[in-house]
Amino acid sequence: MRRLNLPLLVGFVLCLGLVVMLLLPEWITLPDPHMGVYIQMDGRRLRLAPFAPGEFGYVLGSDMVGRDVLSRVIYGARYTLGLAALVNLLRVAVALPAGLRAGWAGGRSGRLVRAAAVGFGSIPALAMVAMTLGGLRWLIPGQAGWLAVYVAMLVLSGAPRMAEQVRRRVEEILIMPHVEAARALGATPGRILRRHVLPLMRADILVMLSSEMAWVLLLMGQLAVFGIYVGGTVAVRGEGWVMAVEYLPEWGQMLGANRYNILRAPWIAFYPGLALGLAAATFHLLAEGFRLQGLRRG
């Protein structure tokens, strides 16, 4: 009897949930994620935002200026998952060629990749990225520049470790008999890597992509807790008050910008945090499932 690969199954189900979330705004009409209302009439009483889940038709409640949390969380999937996928792709684009080169050539490039992986691994990634972005915060003009630096730091924090994993795997494959045979037949390095090394790394790359996606989402959530996120703030001004609120419905930003409201209105930070955490767990489970599948296939 074939054994059930539970992590893969659960991962796929959760992944399906994320896909539905991405497509939901195309299927149904959701409240505008940027539309807010600060004061609402509850019978003869005036009520100020934030509104709790279930009140005034807000399924998951509203944020500090009355924007719908459910709608923002659903729209946020596009920004957050898109951003994480971009970081992941850039990490692969940097790490795969570097790891292949280091694994093939060894020597100085091998040592460089190993040293970078060890160097970046000796400081918790969160501390390193938070310190750098915290230090650079004032020097970066505009939201686009901040987004570029944020993405660059997320790429840098994981690429060396990824390149080292690729290098190790390439070294393992290069001593296999079929590679030796290809070498003896006079195949060029490019052909050997393309035809004899990369096909054997397909499963590893699949595991790596899922696992890295989970780590990127986790790091984005952790950075948000530290108040480091992308999206910008907008000042909302009323009679005698002003409030800086997050603009983009990005999960990290919604969690980070509302972390001080956890005791007053816990739902504002909780649901984006839940979405971010579940997305990270989804990709962790997928990675675990792919790893298990690879082991069973031998």
Added chain:
Amino acid sequence: MLRRWLRGLGLLREWGLRLGLLVLSATIVVLVAMLPEGVVVTGEFTVSGSLGEVRTSTTEKFRVEPVDADSGGLVYGWSLAEYRRGIGEYLTGLARGTLTVDKWYGTAFTVLPLLPLLKEAWWYSFELFAGALVVGIVLGLLLGVLVLGSRGARAFGAGVSVLGVSVPDFLLILLGQQLTIWSYRNFGVRLWSVLGVQGGERGWLLPLVALSIIPMAYTARLLSTALDEAMREDYIRTARAKGVPEVWVVLKHAMRNALPRALNGMPAMLNVTLSSQLVVEVLTNHYGIGSGLMRGLSYSQPHVVASIGLIFCLWFVVMDGLAVTLRALANPQLKGGEAS
């Protein structure tokens, strides 16, 4: 005797490597953390860090939209001379022990010596870290051993460890906060203190539970994999054939070979746990060095950030070195292979 010498030399080499790594990471930390020292204000605009503003005062709906024309703030530049001066001042202050901080928990605007405060905060963090590590590793060992039990027990152990690695720390804390609020509202039972970011009550249980999940899951995974492999070895079959009781087979033969292998994964576990500690402290109102780092970043205090970064580097290298030492001491092959 020779083996003992070789083992000692190997250990010295490992510690030497870690010392080099410490110097490298400490240099990176100081260079990165002192970046704000080189920042100088060169001009002035309107509200800082804002995309624009929206006005509301009625019950009418409004759309929050950025207004580019209103964006701006102070204009900053970079000065290498200021940066160098900042690094010099920091290193001198660190060497003489004269670093100060002007905003600390509950002591706003009073200049206080930084190092004693950090020592206190570090100890506070270390208590949490050590507690979580002990709880996590003990539970992880128990879960890992389940791999030797029935199919259901194996599945339970594997499931808990996979979930423990997968579910992020911040989600665990947010769930914990929601859970205690829900249980109090519905049943009048407070599971633990209600903790917020720099607010609410002070409590140990939630941070301890949240932080011990990662060591637990990692230990369980590492041990179960190593035990699974060890139990298939020939010496286990031989021991069983000789009639050695199963408990003794596991403790004397399988465990002694599985533990050093499991210790290989310790540095990665410590790195992830230390990362997690920062988040757990910030989210649970725990005034250790993790919260200190966030305050340092929020209030632009490069001295605090750099010092805490250095503490983290030192902490990680010491823990990593201890893991390597433990692995070397527990490796039966270096003791003459009597265990196998």
